[in-house]
Amino acid sequence: MRHDPERDAAAYLAGELSTLRRIRFERHMLDCRACWSEANTAREGRILAESLREAAPASTRERIRAVADVPAESPVRQRARWPYVLAAATAVLVVLAAVVIPQVIERRQPAPLVAAAALLKSNALTLSREPVPAMKTIGAYGWRGTTQRDLAGIPATIYDYVAPEGRRLLVIASSQEFPRARNARDLDPAPSWLARVDEVSLLCADKHGLSWLAAATDDAAALRAGRALGLT
Ligand SMILES: [Zn+2]
Incomplete structure (x- = not known):
């Protein structure tokens, strides 16, 4: 001008x-x-x-x-x-x-998923010996305790696993369905999905009338957990 x-x-x-x-x-x-x-x-x-x-x-x-x-x-x-x-x-x-x-x-990801990702990163859960998970080991990961938490409105049972080198894996079960992550990738069988939320890999699947979430440091670990648990 x-x-x-x-x-x-x-x-x-x-x-x-x-x-x-x-x-x-x-x-x-x-x-x-x-x-x-x-x-x-x-x-x-x-x-x-x-x-x-x-x-x-x-x-x-x-x-x-x-x-x-x-x-x-x-x-x-x-x-x-x-x-x-x-x-x-x-x-x-x-x-x-x-x-x-x-x-x-x-x-912005759904708040329950953000809460689940934060739990994997926090490493500050107060764990108890009950309830015992169906699988005490998932690959190199061993169960070390369980806690009940409310994940942004979704009541959940959280099984905490740790590998010898310190990497953790959370297996989370709820009677309520977890919301689908944005940019989630569909897995077999539908409506299972895999997504990265706040640098945490989340695998979600429904089984036995429960909604399951595996939270791991990388996609491969989340997928292995999903297979081991018979979710995908
Ligand atoms: Zn001017």
Whole structure:
């Protein structure tokens, strides 16, 4: 956009620009320091001039306005600006809705799955010897205890397994169905799935009227656990 900061800013503040030119100039100002500071300086000058209005006689007021070269705004014109402000705000919301919000939603996983992933990483579960799992060992992993937890609204029994080198595996059972992770990969038999949630591999499957979740450090370990448990 070709620009004349002084003239454009004055015309902008005076409300002399057409709707299209106003919007263009507002966009331009976001990237143009010269026009931005010109509009800002002129606006401050006008505010200063207007603030003198109350104290000054009419003739002085007119003289200040003439010097500032910025006509006073009528209340009607101020109101007339609102549709453009609203249009600009709507445009911002449209951009947010189209670009930003899907990205946020894409990253946000169902809370019970986030809670399960956090449990694998925390390594701070208070474990008891009951109930004993059907399988005390899964590959290199050995069961070391069980705990009952509420995973963001889903009551769950959590079996904690650990391998000799310290890697852990959680086998989680619930009478309630776990929500499906975003970007989950389908496994056989459906509706089993595998997904990465917060750097934890989650395998989910239904069996014996329970919903099962295996949480492991990597996909291979989660898949091995799923096979060993007869889930997939
Ligand atoms: Zn400019």
